[in-house]
Amino acid sequence: MLILLPPSEGKTPAVRGSAVDWPSLSFPQLNSYRAKVLDALGSVSAHEDALALLGVGASLKDDVDRNTRLHAEPAAPAHRIYSGVLYDALGYKTLTAVQRRRADESVLVISALWGAIRFGDSVPAYRLSMGTALPDVGRLASFWKPQLAEALAEAASGHLLVDCRSSSYAAAWAPPAEQTVAVNVFTEVNGVRKVVSHFAKHTRGELARHLVSRRGKAPETPSQLLKASREKWEAELVAGSARKPHALNIILPG
Numbered sequence: 011m012l013i014l015l016p017p018s019e020g021k022t023p024a025v026r027g028s029a030v031d032w033p034s035l036s037f038p039q040l041n042s043y044r045a046k047v048l049d050a051l052g053s054v055s056a057h058e059d060a061l062a063l064l065g066v067g068a069s070l071k072d073d074v075d076r077n078t079r080l081h082a083e084p085a086a087p088a089h090r091i092y093s094g095v096l097y098d099a100l101g102y103k104t105l106t107a108v109q110r111r112r113a114d115e116s117v118l119v120i121s122a123l124w125g126a127i128r129f130g131d132s133v134p135a136y137r138l139s140m141g142t143a144l145p146d147v148g149r150l151a152s153f154w155k156p157q158l159a160e161a162l163a164e165a166a167s168g169h170l171l172v173d174c175r176s177s178s179y180a181a182a183w184a185p186p187a188e189q190t191v192a193v194n195v196f197t198e199v200n201g202v203r204k205v206v207s208h209f210a211k212h213t214r215g216e217l218a219r220h221l222v223s224r225r226g227k228a229p230e231t232p233s234q235l236l237k238a239s240r241e242k243w244e245a246e247l248v249a250g251s252a253r254k255p256h257a258l259n260i261i262l263p264g
Contacts (some may be wrong), residue, residue, distance in 0.1 A: 011221065014120060027132075029084065049096070051144060052081075056062070065080070086132055091134070101219055116222060122139055125161065140154075151181040159184075160208060168215075186249065187252060187254055204264075224238060
């Protein structure tokens with residue numbers, strides 16, 4: 011089983027430590043592409059209109075300034091850098107040692123800057139979203155799509171893929187539909203369902219935690235994933251097709 015997560019919008023910078031060690035990153039074949047994005051991001055972030063070019067507000071100026079120093083910024087494991095609703099719900103710090111090993115082995119974060127990394131990969135905090143277009147790189151989802159298709163093919167082979175990504179990050183890599191289950195979250199009141207956003211992030215984080223912390227074997231099929239999900243939630247499985255992944259719908263009380 012692989013759990014596909016988006017990065018968090020906010021990051022918690024490492025206070026001390028060495029800079030990113032490129033050869034140690036998972037999927038080292040992506041390093042030349044990572045370097046290209048990092049250089050383009052550094053150039054844009056040094057521009058006088060950097061905030062507008064990156065589509066962020068003035069409150070994030072320090073984050074954008076940090077983008078110009080990423081080669082030298084302290085790095086820390088991704089599970090410490092990424093923060094926010096989903097990652098708080100996953101609660102890596104409160105997992106047991108065995109559960110952390112499972113998370114390190116099973117979680118893939120699809121990143122606008124790094125392409126794809128695992129939880130144990132050490133990276134610096136940065137500010138960049140997958141919907142951004144950078145000079146000489148273009149729209150990042152389009153840039154990464156062919157690179158991730160090649161780099162992640164072996165890692166994904168034979169695994170159930172639990173896709174907890176938002177739409178912009180899902181656009182960067184389309185894994186084989188027959189082995190992929192996209193996770194959707196709804197509320198239901200009087201038989202009427204509504205898509206939720208904030209609680210969707212929280213619930214996806216809780217699902218990731220449940221899958222790495224529950225006893226027994228990891229789910230290997232969509233039906234086994236449904237059974238595991240029903241240990242905590244009301245859920246249903248919508249079968250996919252040759253081109254469309256399965257969908258796990260988690261229904262929260264309204």
